[in-house]
Amino acid sequence: MLKIYGAYRSRATRTLWLAEELGLAFEHVPVLQAKRLPDPTGADAPINTASAAFLSINPMGTIPSIDDDGVIVHESLAINLYLARKYGGALGPKDLVEEAAMLQWSLFAATEIEAVALKISSASTLAPSEETRAVIETAAKSLVKPFDVLEKHFADKSFTVGDRFTVADVNLAEIVRYAQPHAPLFEARPALKGWLERVQARPAFKAMWAKRLAEPAAGPV
Template identity: 40%
Template sequence: MTSLTVYGAPRTRTVRTLWMMAELGLPYDLVPITTLDGGNLKPDYLAVNPGGKVPAIDDDGFVLSESMAINLYLAKKYGGALYPGTAQGEARAWQWSLWAVTEVDKTIIDWALHSSVLPEAERDAKRARAARLELERPLAVLDGALKDEPWLVEGRFTVADLNAAAVMYRALWMDLDDKPNARDWLHRCWDRPAARHARALRE
């Protein structure tokens, strides 16, 4: 019996790992590491992830950080059909995961912070508008990829969808009416029972 530990807190990017864990239905321990009290920078946690960021996992002694890599690893090892079945499908899952963290992650958080999350006095409407504008191209790419397909890879829900939709969590509150394929896909992903569970932990 392997032992799996997740380090982090649901209100952070750890929610991406918690969603995957819920999809897998495996038992795991959650070690609460929060950035609010600086727990992520304490020596005990820096020994797990020297970068001091959450999430990280320990799978029976194999320690891994980076939310996208964690989910790709977990899906490949434990996920069955959650992991694409061909080399091309696998490469697409990497593509969408890297797309999500390089093209979307920071910008969508910036958009969320300055359009709704920060106290009103700290919001910068210009920054929110700039972030939304920057998201236009990646969102159009996503919308186009989903034009004739309900899922990103191999015609079924896989880690590619999970990773991309998890990074796009904040877009659940974005007006995507001009990107209906992306909008419907995002809600399809987050409507899954495992996603709802992770979201309930987060919210």
């Protein structure tokens, strides 16, 4: 059986959402970030990213990871592309051209958006101040170009690749959402805003998000 390692309040949401979309039976192993625990190496500590048991699965100690009947895969976007390719049906690529597009948009999100958008997500959890507002405004300026690219892309498309919801929407949406606390970025881009609202309205996303909210808070990701 597929095992998914990672807390809901982590990048594991990407894989847990996709698993809900695919209707996969899986075992969720709730590996916590070591930074969430006062003594992650203590004898009574729950399994976490510093636990020997998890490091035997992923020596980098990052989440998520999966074990798909002996196939170990790390890195959330790679995991999702693998699962969609193997189990995805309409959520996976129908041909090499679609597979290239799914890879492109996933890597675009990771390289052009994620690090900057995370600054918005992190700053938005702090008490408002001139410093946090400056961080958010600076990050928002850096997102203008990639978000304009997405606005143009979704101007005549309902989804990221093809004419249907796919793994590319999961991978892209789970990174773009880091910038959601800064509403002006989306109010100025109605096509992008509409796409994100559309994919986040899906029952599988809502099911995943409810489980995330039920987990004790642990930072913005």
